[in-house]
Amino acid sequence: MSAFPNDMNDFSSSIAKACEDASALMTGYVNAATKANAAALQGFEDMTRNVTGFMQDSMTRAASACQTIMSAKSPQEAADTQAEFMKDCFDNLVASSSKISEISLHTAKGAIDPLTQHANDAMGAAMKKAQRA
Numbered sequence: 001m002s003a004f005p006n007d008m009n010d011f012s013s014s015i016a017k018a019c020e021d022a023s024a025l026m027t028g029y030v031n032a033a034t035k036a037n038a039a040a041l042q043g044f045e046d047m048t049r050n051v052t053g054f055m056q057d058s059m060t061r062a063a064s065a066c067q068t069i070m071s072a073k074s075p076q077e078a079a080d081t082q083a084e085f086m087k088d089c090f091d092n093l094v095a096s097s098s099k100i101s102e103i104s105l106h107t108a109k110g111a112i113d114p115l116t117q118h119a120n121d122a123m124g125a126a127m128k129k130a131q132r133a
Contacts, residue, residue, distance in 0.1 A: 025122055028118050028121065028122065029118055029122075031114075031118075032114040032115050032117065032118035033114075033115065035114035036110075036111045036112070036113075036114045036115050037111075039107065039110030039111045039113075039114070040107060040110070040111040042107070042110070043103060043104070043106060043107025043108075043110060043111070044107070046103050046107070047100055047103050047104065047107070050096065050099055050100055050103060051096075051100065054092070054096040057092065058089065058092065061085070061088060061089070061092070062085070062089075065081060065082070065084075065085035065088075068081045069081050069082060069085075
């Protein structure tokens with residue numbers, strides 16, 4: 001009968017330790033998720049800013065090209081201006097797409113890194129406990 005209180009104390013201590021470990025794990029997850037969400041939000045803001053800038057620039061270029069075409073002195077001059085405008089549009093689209101892809105990759109990496117680090121830390125801690133047991 002004297003062993004019963006010690007067993008209960010050991011059991012209670014084990015439960016308390018398990019709760020502390022679970023709490024620490026969840027706190028780490030919440031921190032990692034918060035960092036991941038902040039990185040994703042920043043990336044989406046950067047992409048939105050980039051796309052908006054591209055669209056504004058494209059509209060400005062289109063208006064300018066339209067004015068130049070309307071004031072052309074010959075059909076050939078209008079066609080040349082149109083061809084130059086189309087080439088310029090394509091070049092700007094490629095450059096903007098490249099920039100958006102770069103932002104997307106940076107955003108994905110920034111969002112996944114905190115979660116990956118947390119998972120690695122949690123697995124490392126679990127492996128250490130398993131080795132001690």
